[in-house]
Amino acid sequence: MISGYIPIAVLILVAAILGGAMIGLSFLFGPHKPTFFKSTSYECGIDPVGNARERFPIKFYLVAMLFIIFDIETIFLWPWAVTYGSQEHGMKVFFLSEMAVFVAILFIGYFYILGKGALDWDESDRAVNQDSHTPEIKAKRAPIRFGNEASGVVDLDKKPVGDRVPTYGASSQEEVVAGGKR
């Protein structure tokens, strides 16, 4: 059985040689004329500000942590899935319930994570979404506009709805931006 891994080891070796050759050949062929500005880090043409190795959001750390936990869970699923199909009916029920208990306990954790909002990437977004269903917030929100009101290119076939009169002949720019209210 181990002999099956020898060609794989050879493949990994070949891949390593290939990678090394790519770096080595380009190092050999390419010119090397470093100047001060070439070897500064790229920040869209302006001088780099400070060091790039800043602290970063804890979210990434949390995702990595949750990944480990669910990864271990899926690792247990592999031998289960491989052996499940070849069992007798009674044993299948046993296997299934065994794994169902395992996954059910983990699903408690999953719902806990969901409830705590650990999987919501943007916490402010969550707060807005929760409150956005109340009529007060809905009323406060500015109407979505596409910028064509100010330019005067408005669908002329469309009849004005309700009390919102289209401001085709708006006297000032501010009036239009403010939502066409008088």
Place this chain on the structure above:
Amino acid sequence: MIFPEFVGGVHLPPLVPYIALAGTIGFILMILPGLIWIERVVIALMQDRSGPNRVGPRGLLQSTADVVKLFFKEDMSPKSADIKIYYLAPFLTVLCAFSAGGVLPLQTLTFHLANGDFQTVPLTVGDVNIGVLYILAVSSLQVYGVVLAGWASNNKYSLLGGLRGSAQLISYELSMGLAILCVVLFSGTCQLNKIVDAQSGAPFGLPLPEIFNGSIFSWFWLGTGIIPVVIYTIAMIAETNRAPFDLPEAESELIAGFHTEYSSMKFAMFFTGEYVSMLVVSGLNAALFWGGPLPPLNIIPFTLIPGFVWFITKVMGGIFFYTWLRATYPRLRYDALMHLGWKRMLPLGLVWLFLLAVVSLGRSPAKSADNVPEKPVTATQQVQTLPNAVAHR
């Protein structure tokens, strides 16, 4: 096709893995410039513009010219970078990408042995028991190329791209694993050649004509109920950082993401790694859900074409799908990406796996596909059998 055991005094069957190795590496190196050309031409067609048309007929030699140019470009490195890790990152990317293809089932070769028997040998570099897990393990190491490139460059855009990329890779690995588990549940093995064998029967075990044996209807894309193949396809696009999941290298916000500071061949190595990964995950998709080297219908013109041609055709279908998606969809927002991975695909995959397990409760026990005894073995039994094992020598 049936091959003789000896050709010119050379014993062929033990050489098959090395033939597969040379074929895989050679094919990948040969097709790489072609892939880039295909992608550019297909996108140009979809966007109704010309595409590459200067170097060679129909711009065919454009990618080759690009590779030659990249070899002779200046090998720059930022002076604030951690230079050893800066060079290690593209190396790791290429290493992981090329090694991952080691267990893909290209074809099954039949040898006519000297004693009159027939022996089938899979045309695979390493037809090992852990099969799919090997690909998952190697591609889980791919995250290092991304995160180290981002960190070592000492550039803010690179770091952001590296972080985004690594979080994305690990998030979608879970869904990918669950989708593959659905297939493993039905095939009862992780070995890819045996997963292909499990798809060669009649569709759903129905008494249909011979023509449907191992046909497109008995492959696992339908057999596992379509949901796993959808999950796998989405996860494989995210795993290879391709549009619409190309956030680690989102050019409109991060310049080039984790490889902003890489020039010349080092940049091309990330590119190579990405394309080889695309080939490998498409190959895995073909083997798991689309029958691998099996022809779509079991009738004569299809069955005459050798299996590896079908396999490559299916892989190319995957590559076309990638390109199609890239031309069609805009990039996802990062929170939407995490939302899709963690809140949609992960629970859906797990629930679907259990649904499939419940469905297969009624099936009669399948014969074990692995050559492993059915009875459990304890460590004490194992020690007790030791003297016997020695006596057999």
Place this chain on the structure above:
Amino acid sequence: MVTVIAFWVLAILSVVASIAMVVTKNPVRSALALVGTFLCVAALYILLSAQFIAAVQVIVYAGAIMVLFLFVIMLLNLGSPGALRERGSLQPVIATGMGICFLIALLLSGSLIKLRLPAGARPEVYEPLGTVRGIGINLFDPKQPWLFPFEATSILLLVAVVGAIIMAKRKV
């Protein structure tokens, strides 16, 4: 023969990688050396026919836990060289002393405890046990004692989930 050569190459590589992990000052390089050690250990598992464990070693340790380590190193901004300089601490002295004690204990145990095998017998690997199916059949069999540890693992993972959230989220 191949196995023996592979064993020695991998054993030396893993020891070198572990020493590099301890000696290196830069935390990121140190973490990478640890990844190297894990990969060597995974290859050693394959030599022992423990194929599934080898895959798990790479997927969980090298592919998940070490990524978290790298994230933590970057999160705490330890990546810059010299960020982890220890001054005037007794730690190296104590560590060296403990290491020497451990080596002596290892040598003593090697001479005191002898493997009791029948004459002429060689320790042999039972190959099917290391496959995915071998692990599955033994792990989920009701007659085996692994059922309770397996279910208890899920509770352990649940506690880990809660712990991760409480530590990482400021507003719980």
